[in-house]
Each structure stands twice: as C-alpha cells, then as structure tokens.
Amino acid sequence: MIKVDQYQLIRELYAVEGLSQREIARRLGISRNTVRKYCRGEVFPFEKSMRQRKPSVMTPEVEEFILQCFEEDEEAPRKQTHTAKRIYDRLVEEKGFTGGESTVRHYVRKMRSKPADAFVPLEYDPGEAMQVDWGEATVLMGDRKATVHIFCARLCFSAMPFVIAFPYERLEALLEGHIEAFKFFNGVPQRAIYDNMRTIVKDGWGKHVASEQKDFVQLKAHYAFKSIFCNPGQANEKGLVENLVSWIRRNMFVPMPKVNSFEELNELLRKRCLSYRNHVIRGRKRSVGEEYRIEQSRLIPLPKRHMEPIRQVMAKVNHFSVVRFERNRYSVPVDYVGSDVTVKASVFEVSIWYRGQRIASHLRSYDENAVSYRLEHYLPLLEKKPRAVWNAQPVRHAKLPTEFWDFARKLANDYEVVKLLRLMSQHGISAVLPAIQKSYDSGAYSYEGVLKHLETREGSQLTELPCDPVEIQQVDLRAYDNMVWGGESA
Numbered sequence: 001m002i003k004v005d006q007y008q009l010i011r012e013l014y015a016v017e018g019l020s021q022r023e024i025a026r027r028l029g030i031s032r033n034t035v036r037k038y039c040r041g042e043v044f045p046f047e048k049s050m051r052q053r054k055p056s057v058m059t060p061e062v063e064e065f066i067l068q069c070f071e072e073d074e075e076a077p078r079k080q081t082h083t084a085k086r087i088y089d090r091l092v093e094e095k096g097f098t099g100g101e102s103t104v105r106h107y108v109r110k111m112r113s114k115p116a117d118a119f120v121p122l123e124y125d126p127g128e129a130m131q132v133d134w135g136e137a138t139v140l141m142g143d144r145k146a147t148v149h150i151f152c153a154r155l156c157f158s159a160m161p162f163v164i165a166f167p168y169e170r171l172e173a174l175l176e177g178h179i180e181a182f183k184f185f186n187g188v189p190q191r192a193i194y195d196n197m198r199t200i201v202k203d204g205w206g207k208h209v210a211s212e213q214k215d216f217v218q219l220k221a222h223y224a225f226k227s228i229f230c231n232p233g234q235a236n237e238k239g240l241v242e243n244l245v246s247w248i249r250r251n252m253f254v255p256m257p258k259v260n261s262f263e264e265l266n267e268l269l270r271k272r273c274l275s276y277r278n279h280v281i282r283g284r285k286r287s288v289g290e291e292y293r294i295e296q297s298r299l300i301p302l303p304k305r306h307m308e309p310i311r312q313v314m315a316k317v318n319h320f321s322v323v324r325f326e327r328n329r330y331s332v333p334v335d336y337v338g339s340d341v342t343v344k345a346s347v348f349e350v351s352i353w354y355r356g357q358r359i360a361s362h363l364r365s366y367d368e369n370a371v372s373y374r375l376e377h378y379l380p381l382l383e384k385k386p387r388a389v390w391n392a393q394p395v396r397h398a399k400l401p402t403e404f405w406d407f408a409r410k411l412a413n414d415y416e417v418v419k420l421l422r423l424m425s426q427h428g429i430s431a432v433l434p435a436i437q438k439s440y441d442s443g444a445y446s447y448e449g450v451l452k453h454l455e456t457r458e459g460s461q462l463t464e465l466p467c468d469p470v471e472i473q474q475v476d477l478r479a480y481d482n483m484v485w486g487g488e489s490a
Contacts, residue, residue: 041303127298135245151177187299
C-alpha cells in the first residue's frame with residue numbers, strides 16, 4: 001500500500017499535469033500497476049484505516065483562556081502582563097492542562113503576532129483557488145428559530161459561491177461540505193484557502209500549521225488539491241471578499257429562510273447560489289456565470305469515485321441491544337447482542353454494520369445520553385417475554401397513538417399486544433390504525449379482528465404474520481427484566 005503523499009503525487013501528475021501512467025511510474029519509481037490502480041481516483045489507499053488520532057491538548061477552551069489572558073493584559077500595567085510561563089502555570093492550576101510549557105509558548109507567540117498594516121491586492125487565474133470558511137446563520141426551522149452552521153465556499157476567479165447547512169461543525173460536515181462543493185462546481189480548484197479551521201488543523205496556527213487532520217489529508221489526496229492557511233481574521237490574504245461568511249449571510253439568508261428540514265434548506269441555498277450566476281460584480285464586464293463557464297474548463301476533473309464523508313468506529317452491542325457512539329446509544333436487532341459491529345456516522349445518519357451488512361440505521365443525535373430505539377429490533381424478544389410490553393422502553397419510545405393503547409388494554413393477553421405491534425411494524429401505523437379503530441367500534445377486541453379489517457381495507461387476503469422467535473446465543477435474558485423498571489442505568 002502506498003502512502004498518502006505518494007497517492008497525492010499520482011493524482012496531481014495524472015489529473016492536473018496530464019502525464020501518462022508510464023511517465024508517472026518512471027518519475028516516482030513505482031510500478032505501472034500501482035499508478036494504474038490509483039491515478040483515476042477509483043480506489044482509496046487509506047480506505048480500511050481505522051486508527052484513531054490522539055486529541056490535541058490545545059483545545060478551543062485552552063485557546064479561549066489564552067485570549068482571555070490577552071484581554072486582561074490590555075487593562076493591566078505593562079510590567080504586570082502575562083508571560084507565556086505565567087499563562088502556562090495558570091492553565092495547569094485553573095484548567096488542569098496536561099500539555100508541555102513549550103507547546104503553550106509556541107501558541108502564545110503565534111497568537112500575539114501582529115497583522116500587516118498594508119494589503120496587497122490579489123488576483124487569481126481560473127481554477128486556481130477556492131476560499132472556504134465556517135459560519136452561523138439563523139433560519140426558521142418549522143415553528144421556531146434555529147441556528148445552523150454553514151459551510152461556505154467561493155471560487156476565487158469567478159466568485160461562484162456554494163453554501164450548505166449542517167447542525168454542527170464536525171469533521172464529517174467538513175468533508176461533506178468539500179465533496180458537495182466539488183460536485184456543485186463539477187471540478188476541483190488547485191488550492192483551497194482557509195482560516196485556522198479547527199476541524200482541519202491538528203497542530204500549528206495560521207501560516208505556521210504543522211499538521212492537518214488525517215481525514216482531511218486523505219480528502220486532499222483523493223481530490224488532488226492543496227491547502228493554504230491564512231492567519232485568523234486576515235481576509236486580505238484570501239484576496240476575495242472581506243468576510244466570506246458575512247457575504248453569504250447577506251446574499252443567501254436574506255430574507256430569512258423558512259423551511260421544515262435541512263434537506264429543504266440546502267435545496268433552497270443551492271437555488272440561491274445558482275441564481276447568483278446572473279450577478280455582475282462591480283468593475284467586471286462579464287457576469288459571474290460567464291466567468292464561471294471559463295473557470296469550469298480549468299478545474300481539476302472529479303475522481304471516478306467520491307469519498308464517503310463518515311466517521312467509522314468499532315463498537316460492541318451490549319445486553320440491551322444498543323451500541324454507544326459518542327455520548328448516545330442506538331439500537332440494533334436483538335440477535336446481534338454481544339457482537340462487534342462497525343458504526344458509520346455521517347452528518348445526519350448513524351448506521352451500524354456487521355460483516356459488511358447494514359443491520360440498523362438511525363437519525364444522528366447531537367444530544368447527550370440520548371437513546372434511539374427501533375421497535376422492530378425488539379419484537380423477537382417481546383414475543384418471548386410479552387409481559388414486558390407495557391414497560392419496555394423501545395415500546396414507550398415508539399410514541400404510539402392513544403388509539404392503539406386504548407385498544408391494547410382490551411386485548412385478551414399481552415401476546416396479542418405484541419402480535420399487533422408486529423402487524424404495525426410490517427404494514428405501518430397509518431395502515432393498521434384505521435383497522436384498529438373499526439375493531440374497537442365494533443367491539444371485536446382481538447388481533448384477528450384487526451387483521452380482518454386490514455384485509456378488507458387492503459382488498460387482499462392476509463395470512464397471519466409469523467411470530468417465530470429468533471435464536472439468540474449466549475444472552476442472559478434476565479437482563480431485559482430491568483427494562484420493566486426503567487431500563488439501563490446511567
């Protein structure tokens with residue numbers, strides 16, 4: 001397997017410089033088979049990597065504390081201001097800082113650097129660069145105002161914008177933002193210009209960035225672009241707009257979007273970006289769209305296969321048939337209790353995989369200590385332990401309508417309640433609920449009565465749905481008795 005820097009050279013020589021596979025192999029001293037394998041961007045050399053990076057000791061909280069020390073110095077006598085040593089000592093005493101003094105000295109030196117007073121106007125060639133930044137905006141989501149995090153990108157030659165909204169600024173969002181931007185532009189610029197973006201930077205500050213996050217390095221290698229970091233707040237170094245985020249908010253979020261979901265919001269933002277093609281920037285003769293058509297031909301071609309913007313970790317299914325990811329829990333079918341599974345998290349979804357097969361999916365939660373149950377995951381177990389149905393958390397979390405519970409209380413036994421849950425799981429609540437109501441009105445308080453009315457509604461003969469229990473190996477079913485008393489302890 002080749003290294004990421006070799007992969008990046010192969011992709012640049014092939015996609016940017018247009019060299020043949022033979023010539024690339026000769027220049028790099030590697031086999032033509034290796035070049036052929038990686039040149040088109042169809043295979044990731046790092047795809048199976050699962051190694052987790054060690055978190056940096058210079059967290060946003062630490063950096064905020066250092067900035068607070070600087071603010072205190074503004075009102076203090078010159079001889080009573082913080083030295084790097086004093087800041088380090090305070091971090092250890094007040095924040096439990098575990099890093100080294102030299103690390104703090106390095107950051108203090110960089111954070112105290114003065115910006116240049118004189119700006120040089122910059123100009124970019126078509127396809128040369130893209131400006132990228134994170135920001136926040138307010139939208140009306142449903143019936144309430146919500147703050148969303150926006151990934152903003154703008155091609156430096158044509159000024160063609162792209163923006164996509166996410167619930168949080170996470171690594172997965174950063175990756176997806178880039179990938180969706182490249183799809184939108186139908187190509188990749190040679191360089192992307194950033195502030196000191198914490199989702200990218202691993203070590204260093206501004207122009208002194210020493211290393212980047214592994215997943216971002218892989219993204220650059222696959223799409224064959226380079227990264228440029230500016231000192232924070234120095235928009236002149238980007239040479240485009242004074243503040244990209246402010247520009248996006250003024251042009252894409254006025255009037256304030258009124259939507260019901262992120263999907264709807266991002267579709268609206270996409271349309272507003274496309275409409276900007278008709279705009280003519282002051283001092284230019286051609287519209288943004290006309291300049292963009294020139295720039296498109298100079299962009300690096302997209303790879304044959306796009307990267308998946310996901311976090312991937314291993315987890316073990318506990319006795320309550322849930323896996324932990326970050327600080328939340330997600331259910332899987334009960335026959336996977338005790339199994340080692342792979343959790344793949346995108347911005348909006350958490351999926352769980354076992355031996356290459358997808359076994360569960362949930363909306364991703366950004367809360368703490370939240371649990372997401374899928375009722376169908378627990379039905380085989382409830383068929384074996386029907387008395388737990390009234391207090392089982394997966395049933396209560398399903399938020400079944402009052403009409404169901406009113407009818408369920410009149411059924412002959414708990415097993416019939418479970419059979420009715422199975423029916424709703426397989427046919428949908430909207431299909432079964434009218435049948436329940438008809439059975440209730442007619443006084444036919446039974447599973448068979450509901451099944452009969454459902455057959456009439458659907459105009460077909462339904463066989464009684466199977467309720468065969470699954471075989472569960474090495475599971476102490478007594479653990480599930482705790483669900484009756486409130487479930488897993490915190």
